[in-house]
Amino acid sequence: xxxxxxxxxxxxxxxxxxxxxxxxxxxxxxxxxxxxxxxxxxxxxxxxxxxxxxxxxxxxxxxxxxxxxxxxxxxxxxxxxxxxxxxxxxxxxxxxxxxxxxxxxxxxxxxxxxxxxxxxxxxxxxxxxxxxxxxxxxxxxxxxxxxxxxxxxxxxxxxxxxxxxxxxxxxxxxxxxxxxxxxxxxxxxxxxxxxxxxxxxxxxxxxxxxxxxxxxxxxxxxxxxxxxxxxxxxxxxxxxxxxxxxxxxxxxxxxxxxxxxxxxxxxxxxxxxxxxxxxxxxxxxxxxxxxxxxxxxxxxxxxxxxxxxxxxxxxxxxxxxxxxxxxxxx
Amino acid sequence: xxxxxxxxxxxxxxxxxxxxxxxxxxxxxxxxxxxxxxxxxxxxxxxxxxxxxxxxxxxxxxxxxxxxxxxxxxxxxxxxxxxxxxxxxxxxxxxxxxxxxxxxxxxxxxxxxxxxxxxxxxxxxxxxxxxxxxxxxxxxxxxxxxxxxxxxxxxxxxxxxxxxxxxxxxxxxxxxxxxxxxxxxxxxxxxxxxxxxxxxxxxxxxxxxxxxxxxxxxxxxxxxxxxxxxxxxxxxxxxxxxxxxxxxxxxxxxxxxxxxxxxxxxxxxxxxxxxxxxxxxxxxxxxxxxxxxxxxxxxxxxxxxxxxxxxxxxxxxxxxxxxxxxxxxxx
Numbered sequence: 249x250x251x252x253x254x255x256x257x258x259x260x261x262x263x264x265x266x267x268x269x270x271x272x273x274x275x276x277x278x279x280x281x282x283x284x285x286x287x288x289x290x291x292x293x294x295x296x297x298x299x300x301x302x303x304x305x306x307x308x309x310x311x312x313x314x315x316x317x318x319x320x321x322x323x324x325x326x327x328x329x330x331x332x333x334x335x336x337x338x339x340x341x342x343x344x345x346x347x348x349x350x351x352x353x354x355x356x357x358x359x360x361x362x363x364x365x366x367x368x369x370x371x372x373x374x375x376x377x378x379x380x381x382x383x384x385x386x387x388x389x390x391x392x393x394x395x396x397x398x399x400x401x402x403x404x405x406x407x408x409x410x411x412x413x414x415x416x417x418x419x420x421x422x423x424x425x426x427x428x429x430x431x432x433x434x435x436x437x438x439x440x441x442x443x444x445x446x447x448x449x450x451x452x453x454x455x456x457x458x459x460x461x462x463x464x465x466x467x468x469x470x471x472x473x474x475x476x477x478x479x480x481x482x483x484x485x486x487x488x489x490x491x492x493x494x495x496x497x498x499x500x501x502x503x504x505x506x507x508x509x510x511x512x513x514x515x516x517x518x519x520x521x522x523x524x525x526x527x528x529x530x531x532x533x534x535x536x537x538x539x540x541x542x543x544x545x546x547x548x549x550x551x552x553x554x555x556x557x558x559x560x561x562x563x564x565x566x567x568x569x570x571x572x573x574x575x576x577x578x
Numbered sequence: 579x580x581x582x583x584x585x586x587x588x589x590x591x592x593x594x595x596x597x598x599x600x601x602x603x604x605x606x607x608x609x610x611x612x613x614x615x616x617x618x619x620x621x622x623x624x625x626x627x628x629x630x631x632x633x634x635x636x637x638x639x640x641x642x643x644x645x646x647x648x649x650x651x652x653x654x655x656x657x658x659x660x661x662x663x664x665x666x667x668x669x670x671x672x673x674x675x676x677x678x679x680x681x682x683x684x685x686x687x688x689x690x691x692x693x694x695x696x697x698x699x700x701x702x703x704x705x706x707x708x709x710x711x712x713x714x715x716x717x718x719x720x721x722x723x724x725x726x727x728x729x730x731x732x733x734x735x736x737x738x739x740x741x742x743x744x745x746x747x748x749x750x751x752x753x754x755x756x757x758x759x760x761x762x763x764x765x766x767x768x769x770x771x772x773x774x775x776x777x778x779x780x781x782x783x784x785x786x787x788x789x790x791x792x793x794x795x796x797x798x799x800x801x802x803x804x805x806x807x808x809x810x811x812x813x814x815x816x817x818x819x820x821x822x823x824x825x826x827x828x829x830x831x832x833x834x835x836x837x838x839x840x841x842x843x844x845x846x847x848x849x850x851x852x853x854x855x856x857x858x859x860x861x862x863x864x865x866x867x868x869x870x871x872x873x874x875x876x877x878x879x880x881x882x883x884x885x886x887x888x889x890x891x892x893x894x895x896x897x898x899x900x901x902x903x904x905x906x907x908x909x
Contacts, residue, residue, distance in 0.1 A: 324830035331639045335875045338632045352737035353824030356748045418733040419830045
């Protein structure tokens with residue numbers, strides 16, 4: 249009887265929570281001024297997505313829009329992201345900004361958005377679908393990031409050497425694009441790749457993998473991280489093994505933690521993107537399209553910066569990092 | 579007898595009858611009622627929830643989960659469990675995508691489904707011949723199949739599938755999304771097998787009381803292996819639906835399906851101890867999970883919170899199942 253009461257209370261609480269969340273959200277969404285911009289991301293955590301979302305949210309607020317951020321919960325949930333995109337279309341948002349987990353999965357859903365006359369733009373991705381063109385995009389080319397990473401590897405290892413690679417999440421097109429272009433540039437040089445693995449986009453997983461590499465290749469010259477989640481894992485592994493400065497560490501994206509690791513001497517070359525600027529420009533482009541104007545540039549490529557311990561102090565990080573403590577929804 | 583006492587007796591009588599009805603049919607009518615309440619809540623709080631387009635979206639999103647859950651029902655009815663359905667979906671997606679690119683849609687789909695059925699044979703044999711617990715066997719298979727899918731695809735999605743295949747996920751038949759029709763067909767086939775065939779009766783018998791089933795001459799191992807084959811076969815059908823939806827072979831597809839399919843099956847009234855439940859109930863379990871997910875998405879609730887809500891719903895369903903089993907054994 250007591251157990252049955254507990255289950256009854258549990259069901260009651262579940263339904264009450266759903267109702268409360270629903271009512272609170274309806275009230276929140278009712279305060280719309282110029283409408284809502286929908287945002288669809290493979291996930292919203294980490295030093296890349298947080299500043300992009302900050303840029304979008306802050307700029308959209310200035311322009312008088314509400315923002316509805318849909319988070320698929322990881323790169324593996326590509327089907328969920330497709331569903332969430334369909335949900336944004338049903339909600340008749342004014343425009344959709346998205347970073348597709350895999351562009352080849354979004355052709356049908358992007359066609360749906362076009363049929364519903366909802367402008368759809370890449371925010372952090374140059375494309376929204378593999379065979380359907382979006383209405384615009386603001387990003388840094390992943391291939392160019394690969395080229396910049398190769399430039400970094402050559403600068404750090406002028407006489408060549410061995411590299412082990414933390415290639416990014418399995419199945420993530422951005423990570424494979426970066427690595428492909430990186431490999432193109434180092435091909436024929438004296439830099440040799442001795443190991444390469446994909447892993448979950450998680451600092452702990454990256455740390456374990458980097459530790460294994462350090463054990464297996466004690467004379468390794470450089471570790472490559474697809475982004476700073478991997479970079480931080482690598483830097484912490486090198487720190488734990490007392491190898492900071494002895495082994496070179498190279499990765500993309502300069503988040504707060506990456507900056508700290510560089511200050512501690514455990515990161516040597518970071519190809520920094522400007523995610524806050526990407527978010528802001530994407531929101532501005534969406535605003536222009538909503539108002540029926542044609543943006544002056546359909547595809548904006550935001551420049552990259554090479555950050556090293558030598559120029560870390562002088563680089564302006566306003567467009568690279570969200571304000572401390574900011575999270576989507578705050 | 580005074581009028582007031584008569585009224586009191588009638589009232590007590592009615593209350594007892596209602597309690598008896600709730601006790602007998604509570605599990606059967608409980609979930610449909612909750613689904614209707616949930617729809618009413620989301621219909622009230624979201625302007626778009628009850629629109630035709632959104633209901634179609636729910637149908638499309640639920641189709642793959644439905645196919646996987648109906649397959650999972652076969653296994654759970656034998657008191658087993660298949661945690662490898664998510665990785666089966668990923669493997670089938672990769673195999674079917676390669677097959678479609680090389681041999682055309684029909685043959686590619688057949689190759690994918692055949693690969694799925696083979697997974698079921700391996701699961702069934704490992705559990706019955708090597709006597710490995712279903713939980714451990716299918717958990718290990720989850721890892722093996724996931725690695726196999728990533729290895730086959732090189733860790734990257736397989737694109738370049740014909741548009742006609744991808745369009746299937748967005749096609750409509752009599753106003754209903756094509757994937758939803760596929761789910762309905764799987765539902766009908768599963769229902770017919772479980773309710774009207776000897777094999778179906780054997781599944782219930784094995785799950786209800788394995789020893790009694792053995793003594794009555796049922797080949798338990800054969801029934802179990804077939805149940806795992808059906809489970810993986812239907813998971814493969816779900817995978818084809820998902821692969822069409824994302825128009826590419828995805829080596830990481832279906833990661834949330836093991837939890838969601840078990841949640842749908844248990845919420846739908848199928849006992850984890852086996853031998854009791856129906857696919858019709860599971861269809862309501864699928865509706866609950868899909869409507870909950872869609873409604874929370876429309877209300878912009880993060881996927882992390884959704885995971886918590888689905889997990890909590892699963893615990894509640896299992897707790898209710900335990901209470902039912904305890905009550906049945908005390909009667």
